Amino acid sequence: MKLTEEQIKSNWDEFIGYIDTYISEPRKNALKAFYEKYAERIALMPAAHKKEYHNAFPGGYIEHVNRVIQAALKFNQIWFEFGVYKNYTTEELVFSAMNHDLGKMGDEQNEAYIPQTDQWRKDKLGEDYKFNDKLEFMSVPDRGLYLLTQHGISYTKNEMLAIKLHDGLYDDANKPYLMSYMPETKPRTSLIFIIHQADLMAARIEFEREWFPKLYGENLENKGKGSTLKSDKKTNIKTKALGNIKSEGLKNVMQDFFND
Numbered sequence: 001m002k003l004t005e006e007q008i009k010s011n012w013d014e015f016i017g018y019i020d021t022y023i024s025e026p027r028k029n030a031l032k033a034f035y036e037k038y039a040e041r042i043a044l045m046p047a048a049h050k051k052e053y054h055n056a057f058p059g060g061y062i063e064h065v066n067r068v069i070q071a072a073l074k075f076n077q078i079w080f081e082f083g084v085y086k087n088y089t090t091e092e093l094v095f096s097a098m099n100h101d102l103g104k105m106g107d108e109q110n111e112a113y114i115p116q117t118d119q120w121r122k123d124k125l126g127e128d129y130k131f132n133d134k135l136e137f138m139s140v141p142d143r144g145l146y147l148l149t150q151h152g153i154s155y156t157k158n159e160m161l162a163i164k165l166h167d168g169l170y171d172d173a174n175k176p177y178l179m180s181y182m183p184e185t186k187p188r189t190s191l192i193f194i195i196h197q198a199d200l201m202a203a204r205i206e207f208e209r210e211w212f213p214k215l216y217g218e219n220l221e222n223k224g225k226g227s228t229l230k231s232d233k234k235t236n237i238k239t240k241a242l243g244n245i246k247s248e249g250l251k252n253v254m255q256d257f258f259n260d
């Protein structure tokens with residue numbers, strides 16, 4: 001996937017538009033100043049370093065974040081229709097979605113993802129980017145919260161928890177927050193689950209968009225209504241598709257799909 005310069009610019013304008021629309025003063029100014037300071041870096045960042053992950057191309061980060069914001073606003077409506085208590089505000093919802101992956105930018109001096117220089121890793125492992133080893137280790141949520149604090153951007157407890165826990169139970173460190181069985185120690189805001197759900201869906205859609213056309217070509221049907229693959233064509237496609245995948249990890253994933 002490759003975004004044009006116009007798409008990158010328009011995604012950036014959309015992103016800044018969410019600050020204008022949903023974030024209130026006084027932190028609106030600080031947040032805008034932060035994003036304007038790092039505009040070029042953030043607008044061009046990928047969302048991941050490896051092709052098999054999601055949106056690992058220039059501009060992929062903001063494209064992903066915009067999708068998470070849109071999805072969070074939609075999921076918010078669905079949860080509300082199903083009777084959720086409004087234990088968070090719309091501003092908290094958008095702020096959390098907007099900054100959930102901020103830690104992926106790295107720190108003030110060092111970008112987290114830099115172009116891969118090892119041709120073998122590019123070809124065999126699909127890594128167009130690599131982690132910058134000048135950067136001290138921090139989890140993505142921790143670094144994101146640290147960056148906000150360092151730039152004088154305040155956040156509420158709900159926002160802190162939604163950003164911290166956005167990977168849900170995919171991150172073992174989140175278990176004490178999410179696997180409590182005592183009513184009084186369970187999360188007190190549904191915002192955590194809505195942001196996780198929005199991020200999960202966005203990342204999955206980005207993965208499908210990148211890989212399904214390569215794997216199934218003209219056999220993809222009903223895009224947008226749940227893609228389906230004609231079962232009688234599965235066997236023929238299997239050999240071709242699996243033969244084209246270089247990553248062993250992805251091969252295993254797709255092998256499971258074909259075995260279903």
Ligand SMILES: [Fe+2]
Nearest residue numbers: 068100101199
């Ligand atoms: Fe994300």
